Amino acid sequence: MTTSLLADLSIFVLALLVGFEVISKVPSTLHTPLMSASNAIHGIVLVGAMLAAASANDAAGYVLGFVAAAFAAMNVVGGYAVTGRMLEMFKRRPDPVPAPAPPDGAGLLGSGTGPGPARDGSAGQGS
Amino acid sequence: MTTSLLADLSIFVLALLVGFEVISKVPSTLHTPLMSASNAIHGIVLVGAMLAAASANDAAGYVLGFVAAAFAAMNVVGGYAVTGRMLEMFKRRPDPVPAPAPPDGAGLLGSGTGPGPARDGSAGQGS
Amino acid sequence: MSTLDFVVGIVYLVAAIAFVTGLHLMRSPATARRGSPLSAGGMVLAVAATLAKVANDGTISGTGWAVLGAGALLGAAVGLVSARRVKMTAIPQLVSLFNAVGGGAAAVVALMDVIRLTEHAGATVAGRTSVASVLDVLIGALTFSGSLIAAGKLQGWIPGRPIVLPGARAVNGLLALAAVGLGCYFMSGAYDSWWLVGSLFGALVLGITTVLPIGGADMPVVISLLNACTGIAVAMAGFVIDSAGLIIAGALVGASGGILTKLMADAMNRSIPAILAGGFGTGDTVNAVAPGVTGDVHPISVEDAAIQLAYAGKVMIVPGYGLAAAQAQHEARELAELLESRGIQVDFAIHPVAGRMPGHMNVLLAEANVPYTQLKEMDTANPEFPSTDVVLVVGANDVTNPAARRPGTPLSGMPILEVDRAQRVIVIKRSMGHGYAGIDNELYTEEKTGMLFADAKRGLAELAASVKALVGA
Amino acid sequence: MSTLDFVVGIVYLVAAIAFVTGLHLMRSPATARRGSPLSAGGMVLAVAATLAKVANDGTISGTGWAVLGAGALLGAAVGLVSARRVKMTAIPQLVSLFNAVGGGAAAVVALMDVIRLTEHAGATVAGRTSVASVLDVLIGALTFSGSLIAAGKLQGWIPGRPIVLPGARAVNGLLALAAVGLGCYFMSGAYDSWWLVGSLFGALVLGITTVLPIGGADMPVVISLLNACTGIAVAMAGFVIDSAGLIIAGALVGASGGILTKLMADAMNRSIPAILAGGFGTGDTVNAVAPGVTGDVHPISVEDAAIQLAYAGKVMIVPGYGLAAAQAQHEARELAELLESRGIQVDFAIHPVAGRMPGHMNVLLAEANVPYTQLKEMDTANPEFPSTDVVLVVGANDVTNPAARRPGTPLSGMPILEVDRAQRVIVIKRSMGHGYAGIDNELYTEEKTGMLFADAKRGLAELAASVKALVGA
């Protein structure tokens, strides 16, 4: 029953309320970018991993610290990078003359079977 | 630089964010009720008046405590009462047969010059 | 922290959730009515928890209880009775009054705390408390006097027209400087509460001089802004007495009230800085002098207007601020009933910002028992004008002004009631006087428009009499 | 609390404001692109402030720095490269992967804290820490394994169809009981971290067995739900290590992710409990057996279809999941270009939930260089169908099913592309197989509809060849 617990609880509840209110009506084309954006935000666990790793002092601690840091960094960096790429789609008015198509990897996870030069980021949602 | 100040600041900022997000698009017919509703909420200063009055122990304190309690109670009770009355307007579908018109005071602030029996709370906003 | 204190803290959180949910529900007309009881429930919880805490702490004296109880009961009674008694159209000034006392209470709470802490010579006040106290006192006092002036203007106790005194800006600047300066001096270590009281008086005067130059028609926006200020003052009071309940609720009102103020200003095509600069509008009671009744206008006699109405198939009545000012809602309803009894389809077209407060026309016509089904919102009404035989505009001006469709006028961009698309238009107003936006209305010079120069109440009554005479009813 | 700690706390608050504003901007397409950099900026601030704090506190060992740096660099590199390299259509599984590691990190953070606190025999853990730790570990581990399974399903490494094992519900129930039971035992005072590890493994298995029975097409919703769960796990980690930054950001994601999950489920006319119950959908790779190709269907030859297209004035192409599955976007673009070169007006009509992830079709056609101006959203496309000569439906089913207009079907209430209002319809699909919702499509039996049974990629290529042959191009 500490003051700090009460403050933390208040902060938790208020942040929940902010989260509820900030998302209201969203067009469904934006659902995937929004999911990805909020996915990136919980990458803040990197901060937690840093603080926890700072007090590690044995092998187990170092291993866990390494795992936590790697996982969290992957979450945060990858999350923002992929969100940014997705949002490229929402350019208001792309060049009528298509830019030279950059080579596109075959897909990290190797599922791509689509032939031909692929170009991302040139469609968009007006509005 | 106390923990408690930081917690209070966090709570303040988060509550501001909730406030910003909770009001987005509101039809203008609802502006007056919404203003009145948020007016009632800051009547929570009654809690502050109670806590402050609890530690009063001289004449000045008692006078100020009385003023604070009276002001705050007027804010909160009047605020909710008037909001409730306004929201009566937003009944979805009032009786087609008008209920017997209750006598309506001439207006606390005495501005009423409208003749005839006045009846509140029978129009509404569909939607 | 005792268990009770912890529980009280949790109750404040629950109350905060209730406040937020209440506001959330009030975003849409369909759910608005559920919002207020929920919010009020949260408030009851918060007050009950505080009572328990005060009783349990046991520091309060018997006199303290008496003072607290008497004050709260008196305030509650006055609040309740005035809320019950007030006419619906006088609600903005009552809200302003409640806002004033809320701001006053916040300022007094900080003052009490400071006096208690500085009772003993040489006492100091913690940094956070002194900053928050000064802000609380400044904002609370400014809100108190400003809201009272706003209420007075709307109530007609103070002239609604902008009261601009020479050198007013300079005086305001000096006052603000003085109030803030005194506050800073207090903060900087001169922990004598008299400095704070001085700051309070400066802010009180500043509240008066800031609101006086603003025209009565801008008051709803000003009240909303002052409402947000009270929220911030209450949050500051929360910092002073270290109560998360006050901080949360105050900040919530501060932010949501700020957004609401912006929405209100947008709805009437005004900017908040322009409103605060003052000097806009002619006030509610000015006797408009006809500014150049040009030959292009087609005055119409009561008899001619009555004939047009009596033989129409579909009539639309457009009420505006003039109808409210003349309290002509009952006459409007009577005329509508008379026409309906002749089989004519009669509806009222309600513009969202017609009148002087949001929802003004709905409230007014509700008071006069106009049935709900006859009130058409702008989006429903506009497509109907082309098939309407006669539109009867009663004391409305800006909301029908086609100039809004052109860029470059104060009304540009505001959606209007497209009255000029109807077959014929009859306008009841007293003169060629301007509306709130202060510009000419091209509708009045159109071929199809007949101007019936009269006070709205008298004009409508005469029209009804004339229709009756005509059809021998 | 040191000044540095205070400043770090303020920086976390600033970061929280950036996160909220970022999400706010992403509510609308017009502002969405500005949201992500803002949010990322907040994140950089938060990490930098934490670095400063860790360095200043000085408790971290040299090895600690090395471990931390190596881990973070490795994670960042993997994250960045995979985000850069991934095909746009594989984004949901990548998001799911990032979500998995986020949840895993949150669980590990709690575990590390508990191990540190319980290193010494007889050590106890404060009540709040133990409750939060157990919640963090349970939710984090469940999210970790569940998200991996979800990613695997979407990627095709695990069959997309619902994998329902006999007695699966009972097993899940037992697993949940075991995981929670171990956690409770730990909380109740047995502060040996092995109990917590046991709880962690229980949750890991539970994550797998919960997601396996859910069909691949429901995965976007499941991923969104798991994303919200990770948010809550991170908030719990914040309670464990007493960091407001983690609590705020985690709760923010938990709540907004929850709402988003609801919106996504609503958009595809499904309820979240029904999705979680699993067993819905046939997966991505099933070879549909034609369930009763009734005589009412009018198969059409490639040549006939080519004639109809080549001599139309206005053609609308409706892409659906089948086009994505067959990776036929390039063939679609080529056919469209061919028709356009004959002066035919060709547009693509995009249903918001066509395909298997929100925005799927836009991404796909963007990849194939279909010009932006040719993509019509549902609201723009629907009024155009009556004046369209031929609609070419490519692997779309549910989004064109007129049954959605009737109550009582799984699609009821979903707005559809009103393909059946066009003059003629050609449907390319492999069989009479059902779509995601698993119901018959009345469109296929209409007089005006010709069914071209083929794989989308091959069918489109043959159509193009046939059109070329026809017009001698």
Ligand SMILES: NC(=O)c1ccc[n+]([C@@H]2O[C@H](COP(=O)([O-])OP(=O)(O)OC[C@H]3O[C@@H](n4cnc5c(N)ncnc54)[C@H](OP(=O)(O)O)[C@@H]3O)[C@@H](O)[C@H]2O)c1
């Ligand atoms: N609803 C709100 O929340 C709100 C709040 C603040 C401001 N506003 C603004 O107020 C305006 C409202 O438009 P509106 O068309 O309702 O009113 P308006 O444009 O202000 O015009 C009112 C007209 O009524 C006439 N009038 C005044 N007293 C009358 C009487 N006793 N009998 C007959 N006519 C009378 C006046 O002309 P005569 O002098 O020639 O008679 C005047 O032209 C908008 O510009 C809106 O932005 C609205």
Ligand SMILES: NC(=O)c1ccc[n+]([C@@H]2O[C@H](COP(=O)([O-])OP(=O)(O)OC[C@H]3O[C@@H](n4cnc5c(N)ncnc54)[C@H](OP(=O)(O)O)[C@@H]3O)[C@@H](O)[C@H]2O)c1
């Ligand atoms: N967009 C999202 O976010 C999302 C997420 C999850 C679920 N959903 C749901 O998915 C559905 C989307 O509707 P939709 O019309 O796009 O797709 P659909 O209703 O799922 O129908 C797809 C059709 O494509 C055909 N098909 C499959 N593979 C093909 C191939 N290689 N070549 C040609 N045809 C092929 C299938 O029929 P054959 O087997 O006969 O070929 C099937 O009927 C909606 O119900 C939506 O709610 C959407």
